[in-house]
Amino acid sequence: MSEYTYEKDADGIVTVTFDAQDKSANTMTFAWLDAMEEMIESLKAEEGLTGVVLASAKKTFFAGGDLDFMLNSTQTAQEMYDYVERNKAPFRAMEKLPVPFVAAINGAALGGGYEICLACDHRIVVADPKAVVGLPEVTLGVLPGAGGVCRMVAMLGLEAALPLLAEGKQLRPDAALTAGMVDAIVETQDQLIPAAKDWIKANPKAGTKPWDKKGFKYPGGDATAPNVRMAAAMAPTMLYGKTRGLMPAPEKIVDIAVNSMRMGFDSALRAESRGLVALLRSPEAKAAIKTFFFGMQAVKSGKIRPEGAPTKFKKAAVLGAGMMGAGIAWAQAYKGLETVLKDVSVENAEKGKAYSNALADKRIKRKRMTQERKDGLMDLITPTDKDADYKGADIIVEAVFEDINLKAKVIKESFEMLADDGIYGSNTSSLPISVLAEFCPDPTRFIGLHFFSPVDKMKIVEIICGKQTSQETLRKAYDYVAQIGYIPIVVNDSRGFFTSRVFATYLDEGLALMQDGVSPVAIERAGWKAGMPVGPLAVHDEVSMELTRKAWETHKELDERLGEDSAFGKDNAATRHIGHAMVDLGRRGRKDSAGFYDYHADGTKTLWPELSQFVVEDRDVSIEDAVDRLIYRQVIETLRCLDEGVLNTETEANIGSIFAIGFPPHTGGALQFIHGKTKDLFLARAAELAEKYGARFVVPEGAIAKMFDSEQKAA
Structure with missing residues (x-):
């Protein structure tokens, strides 16, 4: 097949070298799946087979699943489940063959690539910092669906496997060896296949997985062990502290990992498949794949870079x-x-x-x-x-x-x-x-x-x-x-560009909520519930309201200098009213140990009890409205940047909003947030907020048209 080469040596060892044609990396495409099924049949028919080495002709070992297919598939849930089950079947077939398999890892083996390695009996990696291994699927809103969850727990035990699975850690060779994710390291790539063959010769009966042997016990204790039960009980609470319940993938991973210990291995694999299908259909997974995989890929590959020879700075x-x-x-x-x-x-x-x-x-x-x-x-x-x-x-x-x-x-x-x-x-x-x-x-x-x-x-x-x-x-x-x-x-050039303009709306809306009678505690809680890293009042203190006022004065001077009335911060009236007043009161922020918070000698902080003086009218704002106001202000300002030509692409809007501003990552970014809600629901909610709270929530029609017209053209 075009996806790999197949060579058998005099000792009966077959070396299968993955080498997808016309691609820079090996991925789990339909062509690869056909090739894997053919390869398994060839191995079953092989006379005198003593072992198998899996290697790669690419710079990386294996890149993982076909995310493009998963993101854009129109399959039903049952069809997607059947596809996932077919994808992982060759790995189970490898485990059933009575000869040892060794993975010769020459470069990065992530996601599905590392799941291939998990199905082997031994894993050898080259001593290269780029040869990382791991299961980062959780960062894309999904879970390892080719046996990764079940095999990691069976190989390492629940306590060791959970952090690697739920956090998507990628480990370099030394760390991977310490964690038990690989079994050996060689210094050079030329040593990989010889080392793999030597191990097969030294371990001719290593072809049966521990979990397929009678009496198998999970490392570190089975599901009834006190330490495992405690880890399983604590994991959801610890996860909620990190994800705030906004990211379903880590919770699903923990659920499947724990329950995989309570059922047969093949049943656990099927439960894993069902979990993957459920996540793939979630808006969080679609958002993460679109932004963190395809968006980052577009940036790193230079798709939005002007054409021309590269420059190396010295x-x-x-x-x-x-x-x-x-x-x-x-x-x-x-x-x-x-x-x-x-x-x-x-x-x-x-x-x-x-x-x-x-x-x-x-x-x-x-x-x-x-x-x-x-x-x-x-x-x-x-x-x-x-x-x-x-x-x-x-x-x-x-x-x-x-x-x-x-x-x-x-x-x-x-x-x-x-x-x-x-x-x-x-x-x-x-x-x-x-x-x-x-x-x-x-x-x-x-x-x-x-x-x-x-x-x-x-x-x-x-x-x-x-x-x-x-x-x-x-x-x-x-x-x-x-x-x-x-x-x-x-x-493109503009007052505040993109990031400063949008971030300023988050800070301003926090103060607007205060004017509307929302308690400072509830304001900070709304920021937390929305998924922002820090509440708006705490951010004001970190940035320093004195710097905010100086920036405002600078732009007033620019207006006079240029003879214009800039749009920068024109809707940020709450910042001008409260923020400037706080400076006059000598409460400029954390550096002065006094801002919206009081900062104590022991390192703790508490909200300043005099903030009620800034309430203009108690408008009985619900927590749902408070959360949406903090988010919609940022999204609508991002749309304005797109409408005005400050932003060039949705990709840069989404990546910039997450990595520079801290926009909630589970949404996929400020513009992907709209896709996740759907255009009609987003517009309806924005109109509701505008009617209740003011014109700053009016959506620029041109930007919405630009977003969805370009999407239709691309389709």
């Missing part, structure tokens, strides 16, 4: 060694990019470099970095107070304080240090790039690069194109962001 400069600049320097050096970190004094620049030193030390303590790796990283960061030290840089990232006059001065003075074909990026959260470009000698080479704080954890960059930014500059900026390992989303 030298970078970061101007400003404060929190943002220090974080950007870390991100660059971590990926091997030589970085000059410049500030007004060497002392300040050294402090910025010390930030990277502290981050590296934390990783060493957690055994995620070696001292040698740290030394190499630190050598790449050069602190300085001299412009000449970064002359010839391929990219300059200006990361000084969010003040237009300061940025104008820095841009003018530093641009000439760029290499002739270099680009200049400004790290700003809301200042118009087209305005900042006026201070740049060549505005075609100027672009916005909005990093998020803390930079070492927020792995996304909003790339902002000014009116004169060239496509070549955009392409280079895209390549720079990808080179340092961050997610690039591209937007």
Whole structure:
């Protein structure tokens, strides 16, 4: 078959090498399934068969299931169940053959790829950090449906298997060996198949799985063992604390994992299939697959990148060694990019470099970095107070304080240090790039690069194109962001761009709820129930209301300077009323130990009891309305960004809203949220909110039409 090669050696060992034609990775397509069924029949008919090695001709071992088919299938539940059962049948047939199977794992084996390995008797992986193994299906809203749940529990025991299954952990070779997910590691790929054959020769009778032997006992105790019963009882509560009941996949995984120990193995496999089918039909799974798999795939593969040859950056400069600049320097050096970190004094620049030193030390303590790796990283960061030290840089990232006059001065003075074909990026959260470009000698080479704080954890960059930014500059900026390992989303220039505009609506609606008589506790609870990482009042304190007011004043100055009345924050009246009043009261946020919360010496915090002074009218807002108001404000502002051309694609809207803003991930993102609700139900609910609470909930008709017209054209 075209999906694999089949070779039998003189010792009776067959090596099956997966090699899907016209594809960069092996996946569980219908062609592969036909090939697997044929392969099993060939092995059954083989005379003198002593063992089987499963290998791969691709860079990865096996990529997993056919998610495109699963997402877009029109099959009935019964048809999908039959398909899932057919998919996993070859694995059970492998276990029934009386010869040992060995997986020779040369690269990533994830999802269905690792489930193939689980059906083998022995797993050998190459010592390559890219050769990760795991079952990440839960992150896509589904569960391992080719025997992964049942086999992991049977192989490792419930207590060891649950975290790997319910969290979708992906482990590198050393960690996988420690966890029991692989059995051996070899140094080079050339050693894989010989090592697999040697194991088969040394273990000729290893062809029967432990769970198929009489008297099999689960590692760590069976379903009646006290420790297992305690783990099973605690798991739902612990899960709810993490998922808030918004993600059905982890709960389904726990249910099947626990109950798999109480029934026969084949019955457990069927229960697993039913669980997968139920999840596949859920809006959460469809949203996750669309955004976290296909959306991320589109970004990482460069589908939204301008065409042209890739750019490799060798030298970078970061101007400003404060929190943002220090974080950007870390991100660059971590990926091997030589970085000059410049500030007004060497002392300040050294402090910025010390930030990277502290981050590296934390990783060493957690055994995620070696001292040698740290030394190499630190050598790449050069602190300085001299412009000449970064002359010839391929990219300059200006990361000084969010003040237009300061940025104008820095841009003018530093641009000439760029290499002739270099680009200049400004790290700003809301200042118009087209305005900042006026201070740049060549505005075609100027672009916005909005990093998020803390930079070492927020792995996304909003790339902002000014009116004169060239496509070549955009392409280079895209390549720079990808080179340092961050997610690039591209937007067009606007006050607040995309992320700051939308995030501001979440903060403002929290205060609007306060004006409408909702208790501060209920406001924070509504944010939690919606799926946001932190309640809006807590976020206000973290951001600092003083900074919010300064940003507002900056935009007022810009309006006067440009002779315009910008739309930035025009609906955020509650923020202006309450947030500015809080600053006047000296309650600016967490840094001052006083904001919407009081911050105590023991590290705890409690809501400030005087917040009732900001109630305008008690409108008896239900918790359902409070939750929807927090979410719909963000979704509608995202639609406005799409309508105005600030956003280019739904994919970037969804990924940006989740990774930059913290929009509830179970929805698949701010625009996918609409698909999950369906257009008609979304519009009806928005109209209801607009009638009750105001025009800020009116949906821009053009954006909705743009979303669904383009979807129909694609279909």
